[in-house]
Amino acid sequence: MNNRNRGKNTGDDTLFGVQKQLDKLKMGVQDMLYLLSRDYPEKASSELVGNRYKLKTRQIQALRGASASEQQMKNRKLKQLEVSDLKGKVLFLDGFNILILMESLISGAYVFEGLDGCFRDLSGVHGTYKRVNQTQKAIEMIAEFFRKAAVEKLVWIFDKPVSNSxxxxxxxxxxxxxxxLNWEAGLEYNPDKFLAENSEIAVSSDAWILDHCKNWFNLTAYLITEEKPDANLIKM
Structure with missing residues (x-):
């Protein structure tokens, strides 16, 4: 096993662990809600809000992850399933999205609950996936959910272009x-599109997938409620 963690970046405690900074972020998310709900583009909106509150790059990243328009929130809520809906069903899991999010969560990195109730972190794959100390635990937590929810089959989908996929x-x-466990795993060149088009139930916190899929399940929220991991959660 290696000694890598998926934890905080240096400086994250200053950006996200101080009330004054969090207040700015939360006001920023409300501004984003207003702008996005009036069809302002996300990039321009986040730059405008970032300038207004003098946000740093990672704060803008958190802001964008937590933000959604009123229409997006409504649409996502309509398609969201409860754990009781999953019995005997086939689920398609957004591999890197969920795995990295869970690794971040259990390693004490800051994780943000967006307006849509989804949790998102600040880690990315950046072309290469590196296994960390928390990978095994994350897989175990997903397995525990799989058993409890009596899911028929879980299909993990990973990004083929990412090295180590x-x-x-x-x-x-x-x-x-x-x-x-009745699990399958596949590699796709465009996993987002694949998950949106080929799954009855997607498991992801990726905004684009949530907007384009048929139905989805909020696995991270479920695991946080069930397992109560010692985590740095920030509700936006």
């Missing part, structure tokens, strides 16, 4: 085999 796919499949 084949390796994490094997880790997931080996774990499933060892623990007799």
């Amino acid at each position: 084949g390796r994490i796919k094997e880790i997931v499949l080996n774990y499933a085999q060892e623990n007799t």
